[in-house]
């Protein structure tokens with residue numbers, strides 16, 4: 001009895017990720033699916049970054065925000081998906097050091113928090129463009145744009161540094177099994193055998209700050225935007241105004257929609273597996289859909305794609321001629 005107590009209290013330095021245990025034959029198809037998703041996500045986001053950086057037509061605040069969002073999302077996917085792919089190939093449980101796990105969770109949190117703030121900044125930008133069109137260029141100048149973008153990154157960084165500090169004080173004992181496919185907050189905390197009240201309180205506070213506050217700003221911006229658009233006299237003006245914010249509205253809806261589903265569902269044991277699958281959505285789908293939505297729906301991004309291809313084609317032709 002005393003011995004098992006002793007064993008239970010021994011501090012562990014490794015966790016076991018159980019993410020895909022018991023998938024059986026599904027492992028290979030799932031691996032292929034996630035690999036394709038990862039590649040499309042990377043190519044799409046990197047393409048957007050290249051377009052925003054190289055095409056002078058896209059040197060406006062709206063596209064700087066978009067470029068930065070794509071930067072965020074390439075990091076976000078690369079933090080989670082390669083490890084998920086390795087787990088799937090490996091099959092079954094996989095060990096990860098406690099430090100490695102914390103680093104992964106903290107990158108995840110940093111990027112997710114920054115993304116929430118950046119999405120809010122983007123809706124504020126759309127609000128200014130549509131509701132204050134005459135003052136847009138003075139209100140959203142390069143300095144304000146840079147401040148909003150830097151502010152998003154820095155707020156995420158500060159909040160996650162505090163969480164990382166608190167996490168490092170925790171002691172972990174027991175089997176160290178994490179029933180998830182990456183190091184998420186709640187599964188990690190369950191394994192702690194020291195007091196977790198403080199970190200739970202802080203994380204609750206931070207989720208309100210990182211999720212609800214930007215969500216509130218985003219919703220408020222869109223309520224004003226939509227009511228302004230409704231009041232516009234001309235149909236073509238309405239269409240034009242709506243087309244400049246519809247892509248962003250779709251991205252925001254996917255991001256918060258999938259996240260809400262995961263957080264609102266009760267955390268019972270029976271739902272845990274469903275939850276695991278649903279959290280695939282907000283870790284995978286937003287970075288995948290963001291470049292697709294903008295590339296397929298946004299006229300200026302479509303034109304930038306066309307210009308880039310035309311330029312590439314032209315330089316190739318020049319090369320060929322030079323070679324001949």
Ligand SMILES: *[C@@H]1O[C@H](CO)[C@@H](O)[C@H](O)[C@H]1NC(C)=O
Pocket residue numbers: 049052053063064065066067068071145146149
């Ligand atoms: C990110 O934002 C900054 C500040 O506005 C901008 O200069 C930079 O080009 C953006 N990065 C990308 C990849 O769009």
